[in-house]
Amino acid sequence: MRFGRVDALVDVTVSISPGEQVLVTGQAASGKTTWLKCLAGLQPPTSGHVRWGPDDVARLDLEERRRRQRSFGMVFQSDALFDSMSVLDNVMLPLTKRQVPRDEAVERARAVLDRVGLSAAHGKRPEELSGGMKKRVGVARAIVAQPSILLADDPFAGLDPSTERSIAELLLEVSRGRTLVTALPDPVASLPLARVLRFEQGRLGSVP
């Protein structure tokens, strides 16, 4: 079977300053996740440039790209938690990847799980948690290595209104002093971010 070509992003030029709080909205398949992955250097654009400061990400060597990627923490749309591992081990992953000694990694992961209100869930598996708790684990993992830029992809999907409010409060709290870029289908009152962008079929549209 052949599928037609999809241009997930077209002529998108956006510049984000350190410390900005940005909401990117748009209906399903409008390009939000693709854009966040491009920002974080997880997906190279087929054309165009992603710049971190003055540097084109594509021109950085692998080691330098990995080093700069450490500025980013991402709350994934799909949670992307490993059910075969405990909640604590999931949260420790970014530290383990950076060769942080295990004792220190455990201590930091515990502290961040306490901060997101999951002190009692360290030893559980993600599959044993509710949707809202999983999101909290995702937030904990995204911030455990103290990134300066936090990306949150559709963090309220599938949550009831009160859980949405509590996750929004958590995102606002943990993103203080950081750059925050959040993707949502539409603006929500619980997450009033200063700057709002809207994608329409991969292009930047006007915000109503």
Ligand SMILES: Nc1ncnc2c1ncn2[C@@H]1O[C@H](COP(=O)(O)OP(=O)(O)OP(=O)(O)O)[C@@H](O)[C@H]1O
């Ligand atoms: N790896 C891929 N291969 C082919 N097409 C892709 C891939 N990833 C995304 N797309 C396509 O790019 C377009 C944008 O997808 P993207 O996931 O960025 O949208 P989105 O705005 O995040 O949607 P949603 O709100 O449903 O999460 C869609 O048409 C999608 O099918």
Ligand SMILES: [Mg+2]
């Ligand atoms: Mg998406």
